[in-house]
Amino acid sequence: MNELRHDWPLAEIKDLFALPFNDLMFKAHQIHRANFTVNQVQISTLLSIKTGACPEDCSYCSQSARNDTGLERERLLPLDEVISSAQAARDSGATRFCMGAAWRNPTDKNLERVVEMVGAVRNLGMETCVTLGMLTKPQAGRLKQAGLDYYNHNLDTSPEFYGNVITTRTYQDRLDTLEHVRAAGINVCSGGILGMGESETDRARLLQQLANLSVHPESVPINDLVQIKGTPLAGIDKLDPLDFVRTIAVARILMPKSYVRLSAGRTEMSDETQAWCFFAGANSIFYGDRLLTTDNPEEDHDMTLFKRLGIQPERLAEESMPEQTSGCML
Numbered sequence: 001m002n003e004l005r006h007d008w009p010l011a012e013i014k015d016l017f018a019l020p021f022n023d024l025m026f027k028a029h030q031i032h033r034a035n036f037t038v039n040q041v042q043i044s045t046l047l048s049i050k051t052g053a054c055p056e057d058c059s060y061c062s063q064s065a066r067n068d069t070g071l072e073r074e075r076l077l078p079l080d081e082v083i084s085s086a087q088a089a090r091d092s093g094a095t096r097f098c099m100g101a102a103w104r105n106p107t108d109k110n111l112e113r114v115v116e117m118v119g120a121v122r123n124l125g126m127e128t129c130v131t132l133g134m135l136t137k138p139q140a141g142r143l144k145q146a147g148l149d150y151y152n153h154n155l156d157t158s159p160e161f162y163g164n165v166i167t168t169r170t171y172q173d174r175l176d177t178l179e180h181v182r183a184a185g186i187n188v189c190s191g192g193i194l195g196m197g198e199s200e201t202d203r204a205r206l207l208q209q210l211a212n213l214s215v216h217p218e219s220v221p222i223n224d225l226v227q228i229k230g231t232p233l234a235g236i237d238k239l240d241p242l243d244f245v246r247t248i249a250v251a252r253i254l255m256p257k258s259y260v261r262l263s264a265g266r267t268e269m270s271d272e273t274q275a276w277c278f279f280a281g282a283n284s285i286f287y288g289d290r291l292l293t294t295d296n297p298e299e300d301h302d303m304t305l306f307k308r309l310g311i312q313p314e315r316l317a318e319e320s321m322p323e324q325t326s327g328c329m330l
């Protein structure tokens, strides 16, 4: 049950999706219990450090310059603003701080600004994650040197459906960036978005791509599309919530030791669907009332949900924590 596989054939993954719901839940939950402390969920907080005017054409995104979403463009945030946001996130109980920039790729000059941010957030005793678009090999090395813990770069969907969603960079570009991150020794955070009009086979193919990487991503964010007015995907049919839960379960079975993050889309998701996601093996969330440019559930709501479900937020190991100044509210 604990064996990590990297040779998943599509047919086997599709068979998992086709299981009766209860059988799939049972299987995924057993694998979850065998690999993780149950009833514990890792919490990360997001901050958009550079917002809008992105040259890419991702058809789900509020930040693409091609999408008329009315989003106000912002320059790269000053260091002190990043530090105060990270401090607030830490004081609310987040253990990881994820900084996102609306870039196709960072310039070396901007990367140095991010390097400073990573250092400052690490000094607060938090894990660090950044998502800055495509990276070259030397840039990944520079981030590793800065002490970055995770790099987020999503495959987003299947190779076959990808061209319907993004045309300004290829699937291979994304795989190359993941390879640079892995080779630099940074933990990989990579997942995708559901509810963009893809088929179940596309969802299976996305998970197959992730699970058949030579090392599984340590973190696998599964986003439910947040529909944004002015983007080509606004108004598309919503995914059946049980199909979302199924995808989480299959991710858990394919990548037994990876954190599976129930990511964007929770604001519109019922508490009951989220509860199923946790049962199916999701063990990480974004916490805090903002994602990058859209809303996330209020902290109070999440705290209440955790209490109702008997879930505890995961804490960092003692030795990686510097002296804490204030208590966590969770």
Ligand code: SAM
Pocket: 060, 061, 062, 100, 101, 102, 103, 104, 131, 132, 133, 134, 153, 154, 156, 192, 193, 223, 224, 225, 226, 227, 228, 264, 265, 292
């Ligand atoms: N610009 C960088 C990039 O795309 O690599 C980093 C930031 S980008 C916003 C990070 C990820 O957020 C995307 O790859 C996508 O998976 C997710 N995302 C963006 N907009 C979303 C939306 N409206 N709904 C769900 N997920 C979304």
Ligand code: DTB
Pocket: 046, 062, 100, 131, 152, 154, 191, 192, 221, 222, 223, 226, 263, 264, 291, 292, 293, 294, 295
């Ligand atoms: C990920 O997979 N989801 C996050 C994070 N990685 C960077 C982003 C979600 C963005 C949701 C839409 C928005 O707030 O702009």
Ligand code: SF4
Pocket: 054, 055, 056, 057, 058, 061, 062, 063, 064, 065, 101, 102, 103, 104, 133
């Ligand atoms: Fe730009 Fe990232 Fe949005 Fe694509 S997902 S438009 S690359 S910010």
